[in-house]
Amino acid sequence: TEPSAGWYWQFNRAQGYKHDGTSYSPKNGWTAWTTSISEWNVSWAYANDPCGRLLGSGWRLPTSSEWSAADAPPQNWGSSADAYKSVLKLHLAGYLTAGAGALTGRGTTGYYWSNSHVGSTYTDAYALLITGTSSSVVGLNKANATPVRCVRDAIVPALPSVSNVDIPTSTMTDSTALGTATVAPDGGSAVTDRGLCWSTSKAVPTTADNIIKAGTGMGTFTSKLEGLVQGATYYVRAYATNSVGTAYSPVVSSFKICPTEFTVIHTGGLNGAPESKTVNYHSISSGISKAALCWLTQNLGSSQEALSATDGSEASSGWYWQFNRAQGYKHDGTSYSPKNAWTAWITSISEWNVGWAAGSDPCILLLGSGWRLPTATEWDSADDAPQFWQNYTDTYKSVLKLHAGGYLTAAGGVLTGRGTTGYYWSSSYVGSTYENGYALGLGSGSSGLVSLNKANATPVRCVRDAVVINLASVSNVDIPTSTMTGSTAEGTATAGPDGGASITERGLCWSTTNAIPTVADNKILSGSGVGTFTTTISGLTEGPTVYVRAYVVNSKGVAYSPSVTSFKICLPLTVTHVGGLNGAPETKTITYGTISSNIGGSSRCWITQNLGSDRQATDVTDDTEPSAGWYWQFNRAQGYKHDGTSYSPKNGWTAWTTSISE
Numbered sequence: 001t002e003p004s005a006g007w008y009w010q011f012n013r014a015q016g017y018k019h020d021g022t023s024y025s026p027k028n029g030w031t032a033w034t035t036s037i038s039e040w041n042v043s044w045a046y047a048n049d050p051c052g053r054l055l056g057s058g059w060r061l062p063t064s065s066e067w068s069a070a071d072a073p074p075q076n077w078g079s080s081a082d083a084y085k086s087v088l089k090l091h092l093a094g095y096l097t098a099g100a101g102a103l104t105g106r107g108t109t110g111y112y113w114s115n116s117h118v119g120s121t122y123t124d125a126y127a128l129l130i131t132g133t134s135s136s137v138v139g140l141n142k143a144n145a146t147p148v149r150c151v152r153d154a155i156v157p158a159l160p161s162v163s164n165v166d167i168p169t170s171t172m173t174d175s176t177a178l179g180t181a182t183v184a185p186d187g188g189s190a191v192t193d194r195g196l197c198w199s200t201s202k203a204v205p206t207t208a209d210n211i212i213k214a215g216t217g218m219g220t221f222t223s224k225l226e227g228l229v230q231g232a233t234y235y236v237r238a239y240a241t242n243s244v245g246t247a248y249s250p251v252v253s254s255f256k257i258c259p260t261e262f263t264v265i266h267t268g269g270l271n272g273a274p275e276s277k278t279v280n281y282h283s284i285s286s287g288i289s290k291a292a293l294c295w296l297t298q299n300l301g302s303s304q305e306a307l308s309a310t311d312g313s314e315a316s317s318g319w320y321w322q323f324n325r326a327q328g329y330k331h332d333g334t335s336y337s338p339k340n341a342w343t344a345w346i347t348s349i350s351e352w353n354v355g356w357a358a359g360s361d362p363c364i365l366l367l368g369s370g371w372r373l374p375t376a377t378e379w380d381s382a383d384d385a386p387q388f389w390q391n392y393t394d395t396y397k398s399v400l401k402l403h404a405g406g407y408l409t410a411a412g413g414v415l416t417g418r419g420t421t422g423y424y425w426s427s428s429y430v431g432s433t434y435e436n437g438y439a440l441g442l443g444s445g446s447s448g449l450v451s452l453n454k455a456n457a458t459p460v461r462c463v464r465d466a467v468v469i470n471l472a473s474v475s476n477v478d479i480p481t482s483t484m485t486g487s488t489a490e491g492t493a494t495a496g497p498d499g500g501a502s503i504t505e506r507g508l509c510w511s512t513t514n515a516i517p518t519v520a521d522n523k524i525l526s527g528s529g530v531g532t533f534t535t536t537i538s539g540l541t542e543g544p545t546v547y548v549r550a551y552v553v554n555s556k557g558v559a560y561s562p563s564v565t566s567f568k569i570c571l572p573l574t575v576t577h578v579g580g581l582n583g584a585p586e587t588k589t590i591t592y593g594t595i596s597s598n599i600g601g602s603s604r605c606w607i608t609q610n611l612g613s614d615r616q617a618t619d620v621t622d623d624t625e626p627s628a629g630w631y632w633q634f635n636r637a638q639g640y641k642h643d644g645t646s647y648s649p650k651n652g653w654t655a656w657t658t659s660i661s662e
Contacts, residue, residue: 005093005106007050010034011113011125011142014048017096024101030386033101037142038122044115051150057188058156061148064116064126068137071128077135080110088149090130098143108132111146158187159247160218160240165196167236167255169284169399174257175229179212180222181238181249189242192216196223197239197248200232204252207239228257231370231467233292255285258294258464264367265496265530266301267475270562271365272326274319274338276494279303281367283464286399288387289378294464296371297401300362301328302459306403309396312419317405319362322346323425323437323454326360329408336413345413349454350434356427363462369500370468373460376428376438380449383440389447392422400461402442410455420444423458470499471559472530472552477508479548479567481595486571489537493550493561496530504528505553508535509560512544516564519551540569545603570594570605577612583637585630585649590614612639633657 007016008024015031017024027033044061046052051059062070070077070088077083083090094106110130114137118124124139127146140146163182171178179196195214199205214221228234233256237249263280266273282297282305298305302318311317319328320336327343329336339345356373358364363371374382383389387398395402406418422442430436430451439458441450452458475494483490495506505528511521526535540546545568549561573592577584593608593616600606609616612630622628630639631647638654640647650656 004091006147008096008145009050009113009148010098010145011037011117011140012039012042012044012048013037014050014053016050017101017145019096019101019103019106021103021106024096024103028386028388030388034143035099036123039117039142040122041117041120043117043125044113049115050148052158053161054185055150056158056161056185058152058154058158059150060152061113061115062151064114064137066151067112067114067126067128071135071137077130079133079135080130081132083110083130083135090128090149092130092132093147095147096145098141101145111140111144113140113146113148155188157189157242157244159244160187160189160191160242161185162194162238162240162247162249164249164251165236165238165253167253169255169258169286172255172257172260172285174259175227177225177228177234177255177257178222179225179236179238179253180220182220183238183240184218186218186240187242187244187247189244190216191218191240191242193239193241193246194221195239196225196236198225198234198236200234203235203254205235205237206248207246211239230257230259232256233465254287254292256292256294256465258283258285260284263530265494265532266366267494267496268338270475270494271473272321272328272362273301273366274328274330277301277303284399288399289374289381289463291465293378294371295400296462297399299405299459300366300462301330305401306396306405309392309403310419311403312406316403317418318459320408320457321362321425321460322410322457323349323429323452324351324354324356324360325349326362326365328362328366329413329457331408331413331415331418333415333418336408336415346455347411348435351429351454352434353429353431355429355437356425361427362460364470366497367462368468368470368473368497370464370466371462372464373425373427374463376426376449378463379424379426379438379440383448389442391445391447392442393444395422395442395447402440402461404442405459407459408457410453413457423450423452423456425452425458425460467500469501469554469556471556472499472501472503472554473497474506474550474552474559474561476561476563477548477550477565479565479596481567481570481597484567484569484596486542486569487538487540489540489546489567489569490534491537491548491550491565492532492534494532495550495552498530498552499554499556499559501554501556502528503530503552503554505551506533507551508537508548509551510537510546510548512546515547515566517547517549518560519558523551542569542571544568566598566603567596568603568605570596573607580649583632583639585612585639585641588612588614612641634660635662636660 092110095111112128114126118139127140129138165179196212197205199209212223236253268276299318303315306316404422424440426438428438436451439452477491507526508524509517511517526533548565576589579587610629614626617627
C-alpha cells in the first residue's frame with residue numbers, strides 16, 4: 001500500500017516522489033524526472049540527504065556497511081519475511097524505475113538506499129535488496145528511486161527548517177497582507193523565536209530589518225504585515241531561531257499591494273478610447289514573470305474578467321490595438337469602431353526596430369499611475385517555469401485569467417478567433433524587422449511568445465511595477481447650443497483617470513482673446529475628483545468667439561482638454577423683409593433660428609433654416625414653399641419665390657438671367 005511505502009528518492013537527489021499506484025508526483029517541468037545519473041565515485045551529499053533535510057537532529061541515511069551488518073549475523077536475513085520480523089519491520093515497498101518512474105514490485109520487491117556509491121563507477125550505488133527468497137546489499141542504478149530508512153547515532157542540533165512564506169492575494173487589503181509559513185523540523189533544539197522579516201529596500205531581508213514575531217516552537221503560523229502602500233515591492237522571509245542560530249525561508253517571497261478593484265472613466269476619443277464607458281478593473285499581485293508586479297486580471301476596456309478560457313463575448317474581450325498605435329478599437333461582432341476618415345484602419349505598419357512608445361502605450365494613456373504594457377521577457381517568463389502553460393486552459397487557470405479574446409486582422413480589421421485564439425501584445429519589437437512585434441499567443445494546443453504582424457490588433461493586459469504620478473486627464477468640453485442663452489452657456493467635461501494622485505481641482509477656463517485658454521484666463525471651478533461635471537459660463541455677449549478648455553489639477557500639475565472648444569452666442573433673429581428692397585421677392589416678417597457651430601471649420605453663427613423660409617424643414621424631403629424659402633442665382637442680389645407654379649417677381653425690370661459668364 002502507498003501509506004506503508006512512503007516516498008521514493010533517486011540517489012543523491014533531494015526531491016522525493018509519491019506514487020499513488022497510478023502515477024508519481026510531483027510531475028511537472030521544474031521537478032522533472034531524472035532518467036540518468038552519472039557521477040564518478042560520488043556518494044549521497046548531506047545537503048541532499050532526505051533524512052537530514054526532513055527530520056534533522058542528526059538523522060541520516062544508513063551507510064552500505066550498516067545495511068550489510070544488519071543483514072549479517074546474528075540476524076542472517078534470508079528473505080523479506082526475516083527483514084519484516086526484525087525490529088526494523090522492513091517490507092516489500094517496491095521502487096520507481098529509472099526510465100520513467102514506473103512503480104515496480106510494490107508488495108514483491110524491496111530496495112532501500114544506502115548513502116554509499118559503488119566504487120569506480122558513475123551510475124551505481126549500494127542498496128539493500130529484499131525479496132521473498134533473498135536479502136543482500138547490491139549495486140543499483142542511481143536513477144531508480146527507492147524508499148529510505150533513517151538512522152541516528154547522536155542528537156546533533158542543527159538550524160531549524162522554515163518554509164517559504166505564502167502570501168495569498170485574496171487576503172490582501174490596500175494596506176495589509178497575511179503571510180503564512182511552517183517551522184519543522186526544529187533541528188533537535190527548541191525553536192525560541194519565529195516570525196516574518198521584511199523590507200522594501202533589501203531583496204534578501206533578515207531579522208535586522210522589519211520583523212513580526214509569531215511565537216515559538218514548530219508548526220504553522222500566520223502573521224499580518226501592516227502599514228503597506230501601493231507602489232513598493234515587499235520582500236519577505238520567515239525565520240526561526242534555536243540554540244544553533246537563525247534559519248530563513250529558502251526563497252524570498254515578494255509582492256506588491258495592488259488595487260483589487262479600481263474604477264476608470266473612459267471617454268470616447270480621449271487617449272484612444274473607442275467609446276465612453278466606466279470600467280471597474282481588477283488587479284492582482286503576482287511574481288508570475290519572475291518579479292512582483294501588479295497585473296490586470298481582465299483585458300483593457302473589458303467590462304469583466306473572462307468567464308472561461310473560450311469566452312467569446314465582447315464584454316470580456318475588451319478593446320483591440322495595433323502595435324505602437326494609441327487608437328483602440330471596439331468590435332461588436334459585426335464591425336469595429338470607430339470607423340471613420342479621421343481614425344482610418346492601418347493595413348500596414350513598417351517601423352525598423354521600433355517598440356511601443358510610451359506616448360502610444362494604451363495602459364499609460366488610459367490607466368496612468370505607472371500601468372504599462374508587459375515586455376516580451378515578462379510574457380515569456382509568465383509562460384515558462386513554473387507555470388509551463390501549454391494552452392489557453394492553462395493560461396485561464398492562472399492568476400491572470402487569460403482567455404482566447406481573438407484579434408482583428410491586419411488587412412481590414414476582421415474579427416478572428418474570438419473564443420478560440422488569443423494574442424496579447426508585448427511592448428517589444430522583433431529584432432531586425434520592420435513589420436513584427438512580440439505577442440503572447442495561445443490556443444487549444446499551444447501557448448508561447450510569437451512574432452506577429454504589427455498591423456494586427458489584439459487585446460492588451462497591463463502591468464505595474466511602481467506607482468508613477470502623471471498629469472490627470474480631462475476630456476474636451478461639450479457645449480450644447482440648446483442650453484445657450486443670450487449671456488450664458490453650459491460646458492460639460494469628464495475628469496479621469498487621475499494620473500495616480502487625487503484631482504484636487506477641476507473646472508473650465510475660457511477667453512475671448514486667447515485662442516488657447518489657461519487657468520491664467522477666466523476660470524470657473526467645479527469641484528474635485530474624477531467624474532463628469534457641468535458648469536455655466538456667464539457674462540457672455542453676441543459677437544466674440546469664446547475659447548474654452550477643461551482643466552484638472554493633481555500633485556503633478558495642471559492638465560487641459562486635448563482640444564480647444566470654441567463657440568459664439570447666437571440669438572434668434574427677427575427680420576421684416578420688404579418686397580423690392582435688398583432683393584427680397586416679397587414682404588414678410590420672419591424669426592430665424594440660429595446656432596453656434598464649428599461645422600465650417602471655425603466658430604460661426606449659422607441660421608438653421610433657409611433664407612426667406614417661414615420655418616425649418618420638417619423632414620429631409622419637405623417640398624413645401626414655407627420651408628424652401630427664396631432662391632438666388634449666383635452673384636445676383638435678386639431673390640425669387642416659387643409658389644409651386646411660377647416664380648416671382650416676374651417682370652420687365654427683374655428679368656430672369658438665363659446665362660451668367662464671369
